[in-house]
Amino acid sequence: xxxxxxxxxxxxxxxxxxxxxxxxxxxxxxxxxxxxxxxxxxxxxxxxxxxxxxxxxxxxxxxxxxxxxxxxxxxxxxxxxxxxxxxxxxxxxxxxxxxxxxxxxxxxxxxxxxxxxxxxxxxxxxxxxxxxxxxxxxxxxxxxxxxxxxxxxxxxxxxxxxxxxxxxxxxxxxxxxxxxxxxxxxxxxxxxxxxxxxxxxxxxxxxxxxxxxxxxxxxxxxxxxxxxxxxxxxxxxxxxxxxxxxxxxxxxxxxxxxxxxxxxxxxxxxxxxxxxxxxxxxxxxxxxxxxxxxxxxxxxxxxxxxxxxxxxxxxxxxxxxxxxxxxxxxxxxxxxxxxxxxxxxxxxxxxxxxxxxxxxxxxxxxxxxxxxxxxxxxxxxxxxxxxxxxxxxxxxxxxxxxxxxxxxxxxxxxxxxxxxxxxxxxxxxxxxxxxxxxxxxxxxx
Numbered sequence: 001x002x003x004x005x006x007x008x009x010x011x012x013x014x015x016x017x018x019x020x021x022x023x024x025x026x027x028x029x030x031x032x033x034x035x036x037x038x039x040x041x042x043x044x045x046x047x048x049x050x051x052x053x054x055x056x057x058x059x060x061x062x063x064x065x066x067x068x069x070x071x072x073x074x075x076x077x078x079x080x081x082x083x084x085x086x087x088x089x090x091x092x093x094x095x096x097x098x099x100x101x102x103x104x105x106x107x108x109x110x111x112x113x114x115x116x117x118x119x120x121x122x123x124x125x126x127x128x129x130x131x132x133x134x135x136x137x138x139x140x141x142x143x144x145x146x147x148x149x150x151x152x153x154x155x156x157x158x159x160x161x162x163x164x165x166x167x168x169x170x171x172x173x174x175x176x177x178x179x180x181x182x183x184x185x186x187x188x189x190x191x192x193x194x195x196x197x198x199x200x201x202x203x204x205x206x207x208x209x210x211x212x213x214x215x216x217x218x219x220x221x222x223x224x225x226x227x228x229x230x231x232x233x234x235x236x237x238x239x240x241x242x243x244x245x246x247x248x249x250x251x252x253x254x255x256x257x258x259x260x261x262x263x264x265x266x267x268x269x270x271x272x273x274x275x276x277x278x279x280x281x282x283x284x285x286x287x288x289x290x291x292x293x294x295x296x297x298x299x300x301x302x303x304x305x306x307x308x309x310x311x312x313x314x315x316x317x318x319x320x321x322x323x324x325x326x327x328x329x330x331x332x333x334x335x336x337x338x339x340x341x342x343x344x345x346x347x348x349x350x351x352x353x354x355x356x357x358x359x360x361x362x363x364x365x366x367x368x369x370x371x372x373x374x375x376x377x378x379x380x381x382x383x384x385x386x387x388x389x390x391x392x393x394x395x396x397x398x399x400x401x402x403x404x405x406x407x408x409x410x411x412x413x414x415x416x417x418x419x420x421x422x423x424x425x426x427x428x429x430x431x432x433x434x435x436x437x438x439x440x441x442x443x444x445x
Contacts, residue, residue, distance in 0.1 A: 001052040001105050007031055008098045015090035021080045024090055025073040028097075032066035041443055045107060045171060052105045056443050057232060057301065061225055064308050065100040067430065068221035069093055072214040074423045075316045078323060079130065079212075089130065093214065096122035100222055104229065109158050109168040112233075113151070116190075116226055120147055123215065123223060130212040139203075139210035146203040150193035157186035161237075176237050184241040187234050188249075194227030195286055197249065198256020201279045208275035213319035216271065220278050220311035225304045228285055232297065239292060246290040250372070253290075254382040257283030261389030265396065270318040270328045273397055274311060277354065277390070281307050284386060288368025291375040298442035299367025305441070306364045306434055310353045313427030316420075317343070317350060321401070324414050330397060335406035342415045344402050346424045353431055355394040356387060 011027055014020050040046045045053035054062065072093055080086045099119040106112040120143070127140050160183070162168050165176060178184070193200045204224075208216050235242055260280045267273040285303050288296040320343065321336065322328050337344045356365040365387065372379040434441070 001047050001054060002049045004031065004035060004101060005052075005098065008094055008101065012091055012094050015087050015094065021073070021086060021090065024094075025070060028066070028070035028073060028094075032063070032070055035063060035066055041440065043443065048107075051108045051111055051169075052102070053107045054105050056440070057229070058104045060301070060305050060441070061222070061229055062101055062104045064225070064305055065097060065104065065222050067426075068217055068308065068312055069097040069100075071312065071316070071423060071426060072217050074419060074426075075217060075319060076130075076212065076214045077419060079214075085129065089126075089214075092122045092125050092129075096126075096218060100226075103226060107170050109161070109170060109173070109233075112170075112230070113155060113158060116230070117148070117151055119223065119226070120144060123218065126215040126218075127207060127211045131210045131215070132212065133210055135206075136210035139206040142203040143207045146193055146196075146200065147190075150200070151190040153186035154190040157183055170233060174236050177240055178238050179240065181241065181245070184238055184245060187238065188231060191227040191230040191234065192249065192286075194230070195224060195282045196227070196279060197253055197286055198260060198279065198283060199252060201256075201260070204279060205272055205275040208278075208315075209269060209271050213315060216275075216315040216319075217312040220274070220315060221308040224278065224282055225308055228282075228289065228300060228304045231286075231289055232301065235289075235292060242290070242292050246292065247376075250287050250290045250375070250379070253283040253286040254372075254379060254386070257281075257287075258382055258385045258389065261386065261393055264389075264393035268330050270321065270330060270333065270397060270401070271315065273330075273393065274314045274318060277393060278307070278311050280386070280390065280393075281311075284365060284368050287379070288371050291368075291371040293371040293374070294442070295367045296371030296375075299364055299369075299371065302434065302438065302441040303364030303368065306353075306431060309427050309431040310350060313350045313424060313431070314354060316423055316427065317346060320416065320420050325407070325410065330400050332407050332409070333401045334404040335402070337402045338406050339410055339413060340415055342421075346416075346421075346428075347398055347402055349428055350424070351394050351398040353428070355391040 011024060014024055040054050040059040041056055043055055045055050047054050079089050096119060099115050099122065103112060103115040103119060106115060124140050124144060127136050158168060196204050207219060211219060257280045260276050264273050264276045267276060285300045289300040318328060321333050325332055369383050372383060
């Protein structure tokens with residue numbers, strides 16, 4: 001595992017050389033492919049190096065981190081074109097990638113906590129440095145305080161576990177069973193905020209709306225998955241407590257998912273709509289995960305990876321529109337099928353993916369739904385509404401932005417660049433590969 005850390009570390013000095021933007025980006029894709037070739041498909045830890053290792057659960061999420069970080073650089077070409085502190089921007093992206101890589105490959109709960117929190121710092125600087133509006137300062141503070149306040153009890157809980165069991169190694173804690181409600185609360189609270197669960201989700205739309213395209217892509221693509229990954233790891237220690245108290249979080253996330261879907265319907269800002277849809281999707285992930293069943297776990301894991309690619313792709317699309325029109329308002333972005341005809345297909349493909357149309361996310365929605373209905377038939381009422389509203393709030397921006405009269409302030413026809421088509425293809429292609437090899441997502445159980 002250390003070889004990839006050294007590769008990322010040695011890439012950082014390259015960022016300061018002039019006109020090395022595309023070289024760094026190409027090397028990031030190269031690293032992604034090299035990691036892909038290392039193919040870890042067992043639930044045992046492989047590639048061990050001190051307290052870093054990789055099982056299939058880490059493998060998928062590290063692969064997602066490499067991929068999304070490389071795509072972030074591709075999407076942020078305007079930073080390079082304007083020469084807007086482009087070298088510093090690359091340094092932050094690589095530092096963020098390093099933190100995420102260390103988080104997912106940590107075998108000790110303490111080092112996981114350490115890198116989990118460290119990933120906030122480059123994200124905060126990306127929002128503060130390259131964000132669009134002055135409210136980005138407030139958004140940064142929201143992001144920081146929501147996450148840090150919920151994470152402090154987790155640190156205390158980990159120290160307590162260490163004093164009780166003498167170890168924080170994940171592989172040694174697999175057979176531990178905690179029976180204190182206090183442990184249960186402190187260990188999952190930080191992850192519930194990070195996912196984010198409804199009621200503690202307010203930092204997410206704020207951060208998304210103010211962040212640059214790269215910030216939004218990494219937030220939706222990988223940082224929300226830290227919460228799900230943490231819960232998948234922690235619940236092996238709390239099966240008995242989980243079976244007893246999980247109904248609270250399941251009911252909040254499912255009802256919250258429906259309410260957030262309704263909130264999506266009156267958004268006029270494209271980015272805010274995609275951000276709220278993320279909260280709704282992660283509600284399904286949380287619901288499936290909390291049932292503690294094999295289907296729920298594997299479905300949540302599949303949906304996390306699928307959502308990471310799909311949501312990131314939609315943010316990239318929204319940014320392409322923003323660069324042409326200078327506005328993210330849906331009142332301005334009308335009739336884009338006339339203005340950017342070749343982009344209409346990508347809007348369609350990524351929108352259909354977002355509403356769990358059978359190809360990729362179908363597995364990711366189907367499995368948690370099955371596990372939730374088998375857990376309690378009462379969940380059927382919210383589960384009927386969730387996919388319906390998912391289709392509604394996805395069709396709404398698609399039809400609103402592509403059809404209708406073209407906004408009179410737009411005069412020229414502007415198709416996409418080849419860079420943008422490649423960017424969208426690299427989101428959409430792995431997304432639909434998931435359905436062809438869906439069995440890989442359940443190998444870690």
